[in-house]
Amino acid sequence: MTQSVAKPSGSSKGDPGGFLHAFGVQADPELVQLALTHRSWAYEHGGAPHNERLEFLGDSVLGQAVTVELFTAFPDLSEGELAKRRAALVSTVALAAVARQHGLGDMLRLGKGEELTGGRDKDSLLADAVEAIIGAVYLSTDPVTATAFVLDLVAPLLDDAERFLDALEALDPKTSLQQEASRRGVPHPAYETTGTGPDHERRYASRVTLDGVTGTGEGTSKKAAELAAARDAVTRLRLPVAQRRA
Structure with a gap:
């Protein structure tokens, strides 16, 4: 897939995409690093690129994958019930839980202010990083691979959807x-x-x-x-x- 996207300059430390190996997925390391770069870090480094565009893309990929999976897995649920489950599964709290499971908070590049105020454990930052990672995988692979990755990523949520449905109103x-x-x-x-x-x-x-x-x-x-x-x-x-x- 030939798509262009701005990438952060400089080399990344270690292997920021190492956690993807468990899913059998390989992504462009620079795109993964970009997905983990918060705008607060970018601001402190001369307006470098950050993860918000990848987050925008990943949000759409996530929504489509979860929608199709729910439609297929629950043929007897009404449109309203399907919408509730989807909203719960793609909510900030649910995605933050996924991020914590894979240690994404420790991988984030944050500005000093976010670092001092606990940004590595903020639900909003963690959820945004998950969506951005999905966007990075999509650009690095293909739609089929990206969809499979999304479903593997949220599989624990799909198996425990009732936990998120119970708090849906607060979550979304x-x-x-x-x-x-x-x-x-x-x-x-x-x-x-x-x-x-x-x-x-x-x-x-x-x-x-x-x-x-x-x-x-x-x-x-x-x-x-x-x-x-x-x-x-x-x-x-x-x-x-x-x-x-x-």
């Missing part, structure tokens, strides 16, 4: 908000998200409105801010009308 309030929209017969909501501050200390604020009720949230990533806004909106929607605040 965006899905809960979409379900509220479907139940009320209104369009799925759109998020208005803005970021402020330098790249290494960027803060995001998000706002989402459904059926006249607005939720707001903040976070250190766009994803975290939107999850917080969705959670706020769901909470407000379930209050008696007299208790809701704009």
Whole structure:
């Protein structure tokens, strides 16, 4: 597969993709290193490339692989139940659990601020790294190999999906908000998200409105801010009308 993507300069220490050997997968070491490079490290190294583009790609590959697997494995489940399982399995908490299982936190390249504030064990950073690794594998191999890798990677989650379903609302309030929209017969909501501050200390604020009720949230990533806004909106929607605040 001939695809071009910016790679971080300099040689990597050791074998950052060594954990892939257990899956029978080989990936471009530079792409793996890029997948493990957080934007805070990139900022401190002259604006070097970081893993967000690979994360974007990996998120799509992950979603498709899990969707097809669930559709095939559970022929009797409704669309709504399949959506719940998918949301649980690709949630930040679930992917962070995968990252911890394979020690990805120790492999991350982080800026000093993230290092000092426990970035190696932050769910959001770990989940993003898993998605970026999937993107790196996809670019290094082919769609069939990448799909097989995803399914091997999330196999423990598929076997224990109920554990994540029990906490689905907390894990993925965006899905809960979409379900509220479907139940009320209104369009799925759109998020208005803005970021402020330098790249290494960027803060995001998000706002989402459904059926006249607005939720707001903040976070250190766009994803975290939107999850917080969705959670706020769901909470407000379930209050008696007299208790809701704009």
